[in-house]
Amino acid sequence: MGGAAALVGLAACSPNDQNSSAKDSAKPETAGNAKTYEPTEVIDADVVVVGSGSSGMCATVQAAELGAKTYCLEKNAEVGGNGRGTEGIFALGTSAQRDAGVQIPTFREIIATDAEFFNYRINSLFWVDMVSNSADNWEWLVGNGVKFSGVVDNYGVGGVPCFHWFVDANGGDSYIEPMAAKAEELGATIMTSTPVVDLVITDGAVTGVYAEREDGSVIQINAKGVILASGGYANNVEMMEARGYDMTYTINQGRPGHDGDGLRMAVAAGAQDVSLERCFLRDPYTYGLNFFLPFSFAVCRGGPMMWVNQDAERYVNEACGSVTPGNNSNAVHTQKVSWLIFDQAQAERFAETTENFLADLADAVAQCPGDNIYQADTIEALAGAAKLDPATLKATLERYNELAKSGVDEDFNKPAEKMFPLETPPYYIFRQDMSFWTSIGGIHTNRKFQAVDVDGNPVPGLYAVGTDGCELYRETYTMNIPASCQGNNCNSGRMAAKEICAAL
Secondary structure, eight states: OOGGGGBOSOSTTOOOHHHHHHHHHOOOOOSOOOOOOOOSEEEEOSEEEEOOSHHHHHHHHHHHHTTOOEEEEOSSSSSOGGGGGOOEEEOSSOHHHHHHTOOOOOHHHHHHHHHHHTTTOSOHHHHHHHHHHHHHHHHHHHHTTOOEEEEEEOTTTTSOSOEEEEGGGOHIIIIIHHHHHHHHHTTOEEESSOOEEEEEEETTEEEEEEEEOTTSOEEEEEOSEEEEOOOOSTTOHHHHHHTTOOOTTOEEOSOTTOSSHHHHHHHHTTOOBOGGGSEEEEEEEOTTBOTTSHHHHHHHTOSSSEEEETTSOBOSOTTTTSSOTHHHHHHHHTSSSEEEEEEHHHHHHHHHHSTTHHHHHHHHHHHSTTTTEEEESSHHHHHHHTTOOHHHHHHHHHHHHHHHHHTOOTTTOOOGGGOOOOOSSSEEEEEOEEEEEEEEOOBOBOTTOEEEOTTSOEEEEEEEOGGGSOOSOSSSOOTTSTTHHHHHHHHHHHHHHHHHHHTO
């Protein structure tokens, strides 16, 4: 698919309307909530799960399987959340790995990989738990109808071969729908279009939830334990801006409804907010482009081009995301503004492996002039279009070309095979904006997935799972162990449900 199909929302490349509507309805987290409710119905249950995505479905099925009276409440009209967009799950030591004949890494290699990546700033015991349980979790999913293709690999990013693919890489049909069917078969009640608006707190303990029906009435569901699985806060513009992100030209690729409800309610109940120390699944892209087209992937994923900041200075190895894609967005976020630059020779190299690249490039330039994509015959003219200092950009390019011809990037150590001189006009420049999929983590938990306060004390009755409470990472989602976040979704949902049921 080429031509104009490479672009979306091209009316002067205006800011995303989706962000405006999300901001209007966003509710930032507070230190407490004095609002009172008059429920039209009171229901008694054992377990309430807030959210029906990957982790919420696992929590719901596990609780119901253990005999608990379980309610799963979903604010959207259908179940699944971002779980519908997943492609597979991490697991170590499964029969599928053995059948596929892959070289299974050792347990210690998995644990060491991420501990070293984060300079030992993570609690590796969370990794120990997730990895140790992963084979059993995979078998449990299979037993509950989740459909795997049998393909196990490293997701093509050079990581460990522990990625178990769903059938047709479809998390909706392969994972969410079978789990929802199993939950209902086991007697769980799933209520869609029923957002949880607050927690019921009695003498400092979480004892249930208030939820709103489609007609505006409020119901109260009392429970022995509440599991927050609301999927994070990446759709909440105010929360994102409060954490340092300029949302003007961002897009959100995830499903709607991830508005920070879990984080807001957990903080109001006394849990510690650690979101500033946690990460996102995100990618740099250029606003106005269709993110999913091969053209966008070729341009925006880094590599054989030059990146410069608002001062026209090169600032990083542009191939930094070759193994861990999140490094690309980390690097871009270190600068106020980031631009990528390539020349016609590089465009033609892209065209050799990317369908319709030159046609899509021409359309991008023609339909986004004067905003974030430019073409010029000289580097000085390119600088002027992007409002960069022409002399500085020219000097930066000359230095880059010198390094490329020498075969050694003395400045930032980019691999020689990614270094090409940029000296064939016309030149192209694209602003690097940000595309978010989900936040990962935010509510501090212990190994039982109980939400904890600043002193590490559990908030009685409250659990946080999936991307609401993930403790595996810090600032980067490490794809060198692909689908570990999905592995945590399943593990945390199951473990929280088991903890509540054990105390019933």
